[in-house]
Amino acid sequence: MLYTLSILVENQAGVLSKISGLFSRRGFNIDSLAVGITNDPNVSRITIVANGDEYVVEQLEKQLNKLIPVIKVKRLNEGEFISRELILIKVHCAAAKRAEIIKTVEIMQAKIVDVSPSCVTVEYCECANRVNTLIDLLKPYGIREIVRTGTVAIDRGTASVSV
Amino acid sequence: MISGAEIMVKCLEAEGVSVVFGYPGAAICPFYDKIYDSSIKHILVREEQNAAHAASGYARCSGRPGVCVATSGPGATNLITGIATAYTDSIPMVVITGQVRSDLLGRDVFQEADITGACEPFVKHSYLVSKTEDLPRIFKEAFHIASTGRQGPVLIDIPIDIQTNSIDEFIYPDKVNIMGYKPNTKGHVVQVKRAVEAIKASKRPVIVAGGGVLSSGVKLKLQEFVDKTKIPVISTMMGIGVMPSEHELYLGMLGTYGKAVANRALHEADLVIVCGARLGDRAVAAPDQMSEKTTVIHIDIDPAEIGKNVKTEIPIVGDMRNVMNMLIENIGDFAVLNQWSDTIRLWKKDLFKEPPVFDGYVEPRTLVGHLSSMLHSKAILVADVGQNQIWCANNFRIREGRFLTTGGMGTMGYSIPAAVGAKFARPERDVIVVCGDGSFQMSLNELATIAGNNLNIKIIIMRNKRLGMVRELQDNNYGGRHSATILQGDPDFLKIADAYGIDHAEASSNEEAEEIIRGVVDSDKPFILVCNVYPDTPSI
Numbered sequence: 001m002l003y004t005l006s007i008l009v010e011n012q013a014g015v016l017s018k019i020s021g022l023f024s025r026r027g028f029n030i031d032s033l034a035v036g037i038t039n040d041p042n043v044s045r046i047t048i049v050a051n052g053d054e055y056v057v058e059q060l061e062k063q064l065n066k067l068i069p070v071i072k073v074k075r076l077n078e079g080e081f082i083s084r085e086l087i088l089i090k091v092h093c094a095a096a097k098r099a100e101i102i103k104t105v106e107i108m109q110a111k112i113v114d115v116s117p118s119c120v121t122v123e124y125c126e127c128a129n130r131v132n133t134l135i136d137l138l139k140p141y142g143i144r145e146i147v148r149t150g151t152v153a154i155d156r157g158t159a160s161v162s163v
Numbered sequence: 164m165i166s167g168a169e170i171m172v173k174c175l176e177a178e179g180v181s182v183v184f185g186y187p188g189a190a191i192c193p194f195y196d197k198i199y200d201s202s203i204k205h206i207l208v209r210e211e212q213n214a215a216h217a218a219s220g221y222a223r224c225s226g227r228p229g230v231c232v233a234t235s236g237p238g239a240t241n242l243i244t245g246i247a248t249a250y251t252d253s254i255p256m257v258v259i260t261g262q263v264r265s266d267l268l269g270r271d272v273f274q275e276a277d278i279t280g281a282c283e284p285f286v287k288h289s290y291l292v293s294k295t296e297d298l299p300r301i302f303k304e305a306f307h308i309a310s311t312g313r314q315g316p317v318l319i320d321i322p323i324d325i326q327t328n329s330i331d332e333f334i335y336p337d338k339v340n341i342m343g344y345k346p347n348t349k350g351h352v353v354q355v356k357r358a359v360e361a362i363k364a365s366k367r368p369v370i371v372a373g374g375g376v377l378s379s380g381v382k383l384k385l386q387e388f389v390d391k392t393k394i395p396v397i398s399t400m401m402g403i404g405v406m407p408s409e410h411e412l413y414l415g416m417l418g419t420y421g422k423a424v425a426n427r428a429l430h431e432a433d434l435v436i437v438c439g440a441r442l443g444d445r446a447v448a449a450p451d452q453m454s455e456k457t458t459v460i461h462i463d464i465d466p467a468e469i470g471k472n473v474k475t476e477i478p479i480v481g482d483m484r485n486v487m488n489m490l491i492e493n494i495g496d497f498a499v500l501n502q503w504s505d506t507i508r509l510w511k512k513d514l515f516k517e518p519p520v521f522d523g524y525v526e527p528r529t530l531v532g533h534l535s536s537m538l539h540s541k542a543i544l545v546a547d548v549g550q551n552q553i554w555c556a557n558n559f560r561i562r563e564g565r566f567l568t569t570g571g572m573g574t575m576g577y578s579i580p581a582a583v584g585a586k587f588a589r590p591e592r593d594v595i596v597v598c599g600d601g602s603f604q605m606s607l608n609e610l611a612t613i614a615g616n617n618l619n620i621k622i623i624i625m626r627n628k629r630l631g632m633v634r635e636l637q638d639n640n641y642g643g644r645h646s647a648t649i650l651q652g653d654p655d656f657l658k659i660a661d662a663y664g665i666d667h668a669e670a671s672s673n674e675e676a677e678e679i680i681r682g683v684v685d686s687d688k689p690f691i692l693v694c695n696v697y698p699d700t701p702s703i
Contacts, residue, residue, distance in 0.1 A: 013291075013293075014279070017283070062467035065466070068287070068344050069343055163342065
């Protein structure tokens with residue numbers, strides 16, 4: 001089961017290592033992690049996507065809550081949040097294939113942000129599933145390099161995670 | 164102007180700290196220079212780990228956070244085992260370490276160690292101080308965090324320049340405000356009601372009491388609840404002392420090394436009320452089997468403990484004192500059916516066996532069983548780790564005193580330094596150490612601390628010339644191959660005692676041992692008794 005946790009933490013040194021350390025020493029795996037400051041400069045928000053059964057998630061939430069700099073932990077409910085990650089893909093692109101690649105990029109509503117004689121770089125900001133689809137579509141042309149952020153996620157509607 | 168080092172001392176004074184245990188070094192020298200003139204007593208141990216154990220013993224007997232101090236690098240890393248021991252046993256402690264200059268951090272300079280990083284899994288919280296003006300807030304927070312909620316050690320790592328820098332004035336905050344730390348102590352009313360209903364509906368309930376009952380200072384409330392409801396009580400190792408051992412409804416310690424009657428009652432119960440215990444693997448070997456046929460009520464201050472090891476039907480997060488009061492208020496005149504308490508009484512009688520005596524040896528279980536009657540009723544017994552721990556846990560008859568041991572980490576060498584801390588917390592009480600010849604040698608250097616402060620601590624060494632518990636494991640599981648468990652080259656412990664100027668004796672029978680103990684129990688000097696124990700004596 002894949003689940004998404006939103007964690008509000010005090011914006012101070014060492015918090016990230018406390019959180020990532022907790023995952024590794026209890027044998028829990030992190031699929032993706034993203035950190036950034038919130039509208040309150042003293043508070044950062046961490047989004048973690050991880051894999052585990054109900055027991056693992058519940059333990060994780062509780063153990064995270066025990067860390068002193070952690071202000072709030074919320075598990076986002078499947079289907080009730082919007083998630084995005086950003087990816088930059090450098091694809092091998094011979095002149096003959098360029099039109100084809102541009103078409104694919106257009107269909108997926110991605111963007112070409114850099115072009116050179118033998119390759120293009122595609123920027124895409126979408127949920128993890130769609131990002132994976134784009135990767136699959138571009139794979140046949142030869143992917144040279146991928147750089148990808150962790151997922152960030154936010155509740156749909158008026159629900160929110162705040163201090 | 165006031166220096167960081169002076170601020171550190173003033174913070175400790177503001178927290179009412181009267182004694183700290185430590186070992187100096189270069190990076191903590193500014194602090195040592197200031198504590199020299201203060202009202203706080205500094206007890207010099209002989210190795211840093213023991214400063215942490217002493218602070219732990221102090222905390223458990225005084226109910227206030229213990230404080231220990233060490234220098235940077237090796238001083239700090241030596242503390243780790245002591246910190247980890249306190250962490251697993253949920254002991255409130257504030258640990259102060261010196262650190263190299265802030266501008267040199269991360270350059271691997273002399274005696275630099277990333278102690279906040281190294282201790283991360285073993286502390287409730289830690290600070291690496293970056294500004295002198297932060298010291299008062301950090302000390303205030305550290306004492307608050309250590310002593311509230313689920314108690315535990317908090318580490319403050321202080322670079323030497325933070326200690327030497329000065330600020331204009333010292334103001335100690337009277338409040339803390341930590342956004343992410345607001346322990347829930349109240350106990351949920353609806354869950355307590357559900358618990359009361361479940362108790363009333365039960366036919367064979369038992370209480371499993373852990374260290375949480377002792378650390379929340381609520382053992383008398385628990386006894387009141389038990390006397391009212393007649394629900395039998397089992398304790399974990401950390402919970403020993405929640406009930407007087409002779410109480411008719413107390414069944415002793417549960418688990419792998421526990422009492423058969425305790426395990427049997429737990430097995431037969433239809434309702435288990437877990438109070439401030441985490442039910443680790445030594446306590447309940449197959450927790451999933453337990454919850455299949457019993458209803459579990461789990462009361463704990465730490466929500467993460469509930470459901471972690473045992474499936475729980477009724478969770479109650481809260482301070483044991485509040486929850487116990489609520490239970491007593493709501494339980495009415497419920498009392499357990501006589502049939503259940505009679506059954507348990509019968510089991511208790513059936514299972515008692517006098518251990519066999521070997522000529523020329525002290526039988527340790529019998530000796531520990533008789534020990535209590537030779538001491539005052541509030542005596543503090545400190546057991547080490549190994550067979551001596553199990554002999555004490557199962558046989559010491561506790562009355563109004565305490566039983567100290569390390570349940571979670573099982574750290575050998577704990578008993579002597581912990582007894583030092585206990586004695587400073589409770590100078591008026593008997594403090595007795597029971598250790599093995601293995602564990603004694605892990606912290607015998609602290610005899611100097613005992614001698615130097617003339618601490619009235621009586622030490623009983625159970626000498627079987629073995630690492631007895633591992634030897635027993637080898638006999639049971641490894642074909643009796645005694646790999647590295649036979650102690651060779653041990654010194655004459657009596658000469659060691661003599662070298663430290665501590666009175667001593669040796670016993671080779673229970674009569675002899677008891678006579679010696681009776682003779683020294685009222686003296687105000689330390690004493691070491693070496694008991695020769697038959698090498699194959701089992702743990703239980």
